[in-house]
Amino acid sequence: MSQIYAWCAVAVIVLMSTAGDVLLSRAMKQVGHVGQVWRSRGLFVVIGRTLANPNFLLGVAAMATAFYSLLFGLSWGDMSLVVPASASLTFVASAVAAKLFLHEHVDRRRWLAALLVAVGVVLLAR
Amino acid sequence: MSFRKYLVLAGVTLFSAVGDTLLARGMKETGSISLQHLSSIFLVVLHPGVALGIFFLFAFFACYLTALSWADLTYVLPATSLSYVLVALVARFWLHENVSLSRWLGVVLISLGVGFVTQGPALTHKPRAAGSHSSAEPAVTEAQQ
Numbered sequence: 001m002s003q004i005y006a007w008c009a010v011a012v013i014v015l016m017s018t019a020g021d022v023l024l025s026r027a028m029k030q031v032g033h034v035g036q037v038w039r040s041r042g043l044f045v046v047i048g049r050t051l052a053n054p055n056f057l058l059g060v061a062a063m064a065t066a067f068y069s070l071l072f073g074l075s076w077g078d079m080s081l082v083v084p085a086s087a088s089l090t091f092v093a094s095a096v097a098a099k100l101f102l103h104e105h106v107d108r109r110r111w112l113a114a115l116l117v118a119v120g121v122v123l124l125a126r
Numbered sequence: 127m128s129f130r131k132y133l134v135l136a137g138v139t140l141f142s143a144v145g146d147t148l149l150a151r152g153m154k155e156t157g158s159i160s161l162q163h164l165s166s167i168f169l170v171v172l173h174p175g176v177a178l179g180i181f182f183l184f185a186f187f188a189c190y191l192t193a194l195s196w197a198d199l200t201y202v203l204p205a206t207s208l209s210y211v212l213v214a215l216v217a218r219f220w221l222h223e224n225v226s227l228s229r230w231l232g233v234v235l236i237s238l239g240v241g242f243v244t245q246g247p248a249l250t251h252k253p254r255a256a257g258s259h260s261s262a263e264p265a266v267t268e269a270q271q
Contacts, residue, residue, distance in 0.1 A: 021203065025194045032195065033196045034195040071149070071170065074149060075156070084232070088207055094200070098200045110246065113240065113243045116239035120233065
């Protein structure tokens with residue numbers, strides 16, 4: 001029974017962290033290269049820009065939901081199941097989301113990586 | 127890719143592995159959370175192991191955001207998945223959980239996937255997005271870093 005709870009937690013984690021990843025990636029591209037902005041304008045400008053970014057705030061909200069689902073999942077299942085299963089499935093979902101929403105160039109190399117990680121997840125979940 | 131950028135990616139991997147492990151350990155000591163006592167999930171952050179785990183996950187988050195500022199999501203995420211290799215090692219040798227042969231094979235495949243991605247370019251080249259601040263920054267080349 002706790003296995004079903006654990007997998008439900010995994011589903012919520014995947015959905016929420018994919019949304020969070022896409023939003024955070026978009027936010028940080030708008031903030032700019034952290035190292036360069038830090039050197040030219042200072043650390044507080046980096047932090048200020050990041051915290052004031054709407055995409056960042058939405059992304060953090062999605063990540064927080066995913067994080068609390070992870071706490072539930074970890075109390076119900078083995079960590080070597082819940083942690084890799086949820087976060088690696090997130091990797092595959094995020095590759096699709098990155099192509100669709102961020103228009104990243106996901107070449108053959110990156111799809112192959114997504115496939116390898118997906119198979120790796122199935123093996124980890126056994 | 128400069129040495130400093132690889133350090134940031136290493137931080138992403140290491141901090142998330144340590145953070146997840148500390149959290150798992152703390153949650154096991156706390157015991158199962160029931161849906162009838164939802165408030166206990168907010169009190170659980172008072173557990174020292176869980177608190178330390180959250181601290182490491184904050185460090186992970188800072189590195190992750192920094193990496194996302196100069197690399198594609200599909201480049202950074204595989205680097206984060208390297209942490210499962212570390213987690214499997216820690217689960218086996220510290221938490222003494224049973225890590226089967228098929229799980230080890232999964233770990234190997236994930237490592238291969240990460241290897242493939244890091245061979246390629248880190249960032250998709252495209253025109254600057256509207257509303258981006260970075261066009262206003264003085265240009266700093268890789269060589270200057």
